[in-house]
Amino acid sequence: MTEISVSIRDGETGTFPQGITAAEALKELVSNKLRKQTVAVLRDGVPVDLSVSLSGDSVLEPVVMNSPAGLEILRHSAAHIMAQAVKRLFGPEVKVAIGPAIDDGFYYDFDREEPFTPEDFERIEKQMAEIVATRRPFVRTEMPVDEAIKFFSERGETYKVELLQDMETETVSFYQQGDFIDLCRGPHIPDTSWLKVFKLLRVAGSYWRGDEKNPMLQRLYGTAFFDKKDLKKYLYRQEEARKRDHRKLGKELRLFTIQDQIGPGLILWQPRGAMLRRLIEDYWKDEHYRNGYELLYTPHIARQDLWRTSGHLDFYGENMYAPMEIDEIKYQLKPMNCPFHIAIYKSNKHSYRELPIRWCELGTVYRYERTGALHGLLRVRGFTQDDAHIFCRPDQLEDEIFNILALNLHILKTFGFDQYDVYLSTRPEKYVGSDEHWQLSTDALKRALEKKGLGYEIDPGEGVFYGPKIDIKIKDQLGRSWQCSTIQVDFNLPERFDMKFTGEDGAGHRPIMIHRALMGSLERFIGVLIEQYAGAFPLWMAPEQARILNITGDQAQYCEAVYSRLRKAGVRVEKDLRNEQLNYKIREAQLIKVPYMLIVGEREKENGTVTVRKRSGENLPPMTPQEFVEMVRSESEEGTGRRMT
């Protein structure tokens, strides 16, 4: 009998008869403790089942529970078991589509006439538990593709047949546990009893293969863990995320409101939200001025001809609002600010000495979004971009992009974001401009990223029609990522609008244009900020920094004096002098997350001080109003790196 050598990566090596299973080899080569933790193995780097029989010399690496790979395998198996349960409960006429593991769990798509209801969840979960209890092994088999097609055709599994028809390999693998068999690459948990902790989460529609021309399937989402505690933690995190939901907090903190009467996707900023936004805008404008930008203002509508010239009608028309006719001329709401900035550029002649020109604007644009896409502040129909356009010479492109990246990261950091994923998107299918232009600008983006020392991923074909772009997705405190910043090179618009600058040689040359937004849109960014800080904004951007609370009416006059003094010093202070108990006032101030409460009783009135209660509940020793002003100033300065009040 032939012998083979099996070794554990970074571990022992042994000699075994050919055909031994990975599980048997592990029994000899690793500790019992590790073996019991092992879900599957990497054989020469490829994930396979424990039951795989080894035909030649192999290096094995155990995939353990709770490792990302281990969880993925568990969840993938959970998807199979869920499909089995669904088939058992709702009959063989339910067709199965695909059922992968995803970041936080798994899903399986089904084609079934009747909708699944949340009440079905309990039945499915119960059925799953029964399957788990039978300890059915996951058995792998292989067959040629054409045989597999025949197999699934006979069972009416048309989606599986479609998948198989697109496959290029000759044989495919199947996994069977009990009465359920599914097309699957694997690997899987050894048997169903490994699935101890799982929960179905929700049901949602999804198109077959994500294409809206295809039939809508029902997707059941669930999650699974090895340890009950992990599921609890997961559910707790979900709960935390719900608590931070900017739509909920926006209402509670009275920041903004969205009303049917006004229209979906249109934001009404309430005074507190408006103050928050103003502070962010002021900071933004100031920071841009310091970095060599000039501020512009442009209108909300323009003649349709402008949008024809810019190419927006052709490339972006389906996102634009229908034209309105004024004096027999058609006008359209702007979906972007760029053509206006170009028009301003063209209002004068420009020398090469003037470049780069950096113009910024908080420009409010309107874009048609499908109703199903709207979501609080994060996806709206009217929003204000923190837009800028840089007009430069080709030799300045790389430096300009570098400078934008630097400013970008600096501003994000001020808002507490220092983790991000960077993507470089290259030429899409639908595009304008020459290949040479695309190459030149893509290279400039790459070099600037490298110079800034930013790791990035390439997103092939995800560029805008007019040029390649860099997208920065920021990560919030819960680890969720949000697309905000975008930097896009554009060779197209300067061409279309025939933009020029006079070169050293006295001839006309074409500038390059860079579009960029750092926060993306103020609406979205503020939505993300609300979730980032759970509504408890740092002092410098808190709409209300302090609230004066008196204990009895006897201090009202003194409180008024403190109030006007702080207001004059630039502190955003409010007063609550109602005839209510202190506890009641503190509770209200706490719920609306005011950073400082200034408590004034007889003691403070006599000493000319205030007692400061922080949002955390901590009390500071009594201080004079002037001392409080200084404290607010220095803390705000820390937040933004400069004096804000």
Place this chain on the structure above:
RNA sequence: GCCGAUGUAGCUCAGCUGGUAGAGCAACUGAUUCGUAAUCAGUAGGUCAGCGGUUCAAGUCCGCUCAUCGGCUCCA
């Protein structure tokens, strides 16, 4: 836009199988003048998202529309 769920007072939510709306908080009035997360009492407030239908009778059943939520798609 598509699939599913939801829409009752400013907010959070009750209202079983159809019999012409209810609570808590907020608001308002009065009392209470109080030291670190809700003082007590009273008053007022709703074309039950909108439109249409079934019925003697609709918040409740049916249809359409609008909006919201979870996804798909899309994306600043």
